[in-house]
Amino acid sequence: MPKPIVYILDPYHPDAVTALQNNPSIDVVLKNDPRRDNWHADATGLMIRSETRITPTDLAQAKKLKVIVKQGVGVDNIDLSSAKDHGVVVCNTPALNSESVAELTLTLALSIARRISEVDRRVRRGEMVVRSQTLGQSLYQKAIGIIGMGNIGKVVARKWIGAMDGRIVAYDPFAAPDAWTDIPHRRVQALEELLDVSDVVSLHVPLTDSTRSMIGKPQFERMKNNAILLNCARGGIVDEAALTDALTTKKIYGAALDAMDVEPPTIEAYEELLQNQNLIMTPHIGASTMENQIKSGLAVVETLIAVLEGEDVPNRVF
Template identity: 40%
Template sequence: MAPGILSEPEDSMPRAKPTVYVMDKFHPSVLEFTKENFNAITLDMPEHAEWKQKAQYLLIRSSRLTAEDIAACPNLVAIGKQGVGIDKIDADACAARGIKIFNTPGVNARAVAELVLTLAMAVGRDVGRIAKLQAEGQVVPKETCKGLILHGKTIGIIGMGNIGKTVGQMFRGAFNAPVIAYDPYMPADAWQDLEHTRVNSVEEVLRDSDVVTVHVPLTPSTRNLISYAQLKTMKKTAIVINTARGGIINEADLQTALEEGLIWGAGLDCHEQEPPSQEKYGRLWELGVVSTPHIGAATEQTQIETGTAAAKYLLEFASRK
């Protein structure tokens, strides 16, 4: 007798791919992963125009998602967000609806930390001003150049997350730097594997550090965290670095502090206006501020890693539904 035809158990039937609406341009490797694992609706597809009406899942890199957008998305369940920052997404509106946001903290830590090191060294050796003068065709005699040695200087870190810790490790390794750290939200036993001094206030960090770097989100309590009064307490040879969010360091007060010689210099990857313009930041640049247009995670490796991580977190969530 011929064997009967057995139907496959229901559990073994292949599941349909979840549909995700891709809201930005991503690295080709990220798009390849997304298309392999999702029914991906990308920006160039006509059906993308229906994302508000139909989307359950969104993959975002830099787009804004307002409360009005979220209210217009009746089916939205979860968002995959490349990078750690979610300030362009109305998180309160998402929370009210139970919409999950999967960002990628820690994945870009090394890239951002390396930029902190780059900016600190460039500011310390006055690279921005010297390079600008040479690019304009001026001869810059080395006798007119000045700089700081960073070896053995204290690094002060405000915000003890993944990026802050990686910065501390780099400065310890590169400069044998003492590390001072402040974060009121981290447990007392944080960073046990990194030699450091934990302090209880921003003021202590500013007073005792040679290089200060901020790694906190922009919130009402951190806006203008470092203003004129705080800059005035710092060493005249101090360097301040912001690779977190524009607005944490008061830019007008920073300009005043530099004009008055209260600190040595500053490196900014984040600005209140992005991208930064000559009209708004020209004076700071004249004062030697080394400024980059929010490129902390702008390496090819990091773009692949953070974009793929966001898509993976979204896929894992969708697979459990």
Template identity: 55%
Template sequence: MTGTSLKPLVAILDPYHPDATAKLEANNEIDSLVVSKSNRQEIYDRAQAIMVRSDTAISPVELSKFSQLKYVVKQGVGVDNIDLEAAKQAGIEVYNTPGLNAEAVAELALSLALCLARRITEIDRSIREGKAVVRSQTLGRSLFGKTLGVIGMGNIGIVLAKKWIGAMEGTVVGYDPHYQGDSWSEILGAHRFRQVDQLNNLLQVADVVSLHVPLTDSTKGLIARDEFTQMKQDAILLNCARGGIVDEEALLEALESNKLVGAGLDAMEIEPPTREAYGSLLKHPNVIITPHIGASTREIQSLSGVFVADLVVDLVMGRRGGNRVA
């Protein structure tokens, strides 16, 4: 990993699972470096590929600092932290890893729904604060047989839908203007699933609404005041996708007016979420906020990290593959 090495350099800009970094360090075809203050210039001068997650913004200015960069590989599906147009203009290819995080994100979404319906975190906080919890006056809601609304019919959405039907024996309504096909009906069963072509048709019937779309111009503010008005009384909203899809001011209004049972939020406009930024939401007993940990399981971080490591090696060695997005 010296400055005179002729091997292609792979630079790791964000924290990756040790299994991924170990895989790169053991590979004799390439050099690898974890970015630091002391080696940043070498990375700019030599890196042919960079590995990122959501922590680092890959802006036009950042891209312009690299003289040899050919590939950007993102662990995960969302690429809103990467300027795809700037990468395209610079002749830099961008890849992501859709589907690998689906099980973990779906698990979190289901966990949040259950915690909110049964008031688990609310009750736990009361006990920790020394308050008396009267069981007959602390009733939750059952999700058994209820309807899940999935906005965004991709890899995560279908995994969550399967878990919902398996655990809750409920039904699923899906909305995605970009999805065409019958695979969801074939997998879930026509008696358990239907797709709607208008968002309001989902909002009006779903007991739990779960967001699984990327943040784009068309999805920013997708769930705002009008959408909260159309939702069922006592519905639960889950956002394990991206901050900005939900109008957070409108969400607070919906919670304070008791329109919603609660909200489980793993994605916020300001990340990581703080008490200063989200004091009002955090004070609400029916809100659970987590710091974008949907994919944060040991198993998935190892699996997806190693996948990215293998992919970047293949790319810099001229072996094509992976899911290219730009």
């Protein structure tokens, strides 16, 4: 029988690529291979990341496709309904990104609070920075409101307590009543209650119909004037026009986005938003540490091989 053909459509760490190539029972087509654009013809498996979108048209054309494995948690770039209709297994790598995304979350919170990027830009422009006129704010013993206390949200909570001796306000309507018993926290039943009391608001939810634009003008009106908004989850959760207005009018202290509507972000798409010095924007790099890319990439390879060999895997989306 012919070997299954696996296409690597997005960048993967060399260790993961080598691990797949070392499997003698699989043919591998790399990202830079000219055959990549014609993967629909003979692909048995796909390894993707957020860069590639798998549409209903793709799935209808890919007659031999059996499995798609995406590095990371979110699978909103895959048409899951069409995949199910065509009998294609979809898997992800949940929990593996938690530490690296949580690290970036705290990094961004501190950078906004202490105006790090703003001051750095001013120094690079040769400006005189008067310290008494460039005061930041301390996050010591402040409250972070975590929207979505899943794998990443829980790690953020633990790091916040350890680093800031801070308080946790948690909102997650889908979690069990007895969730997070090992983490000191205050659980709220309404998003508005979290916004009213949080010094930092951090998003850790998937993009769904219920979370799309869940942070917009009414929510910014509820937030404290010194509040910091962090989105290390998915673009679309924050109404970016409302955020632009909130930053420009100093309705909130600042914001940091590692996920946005347009990815990768461009000057053309975000010219107005980027005028705000109290904003940091990074191009979806929450998972981008060397350690995490190796671990996650190898997990993708292991999952893909297991599915092709007929094994059941715990990280199957459906």
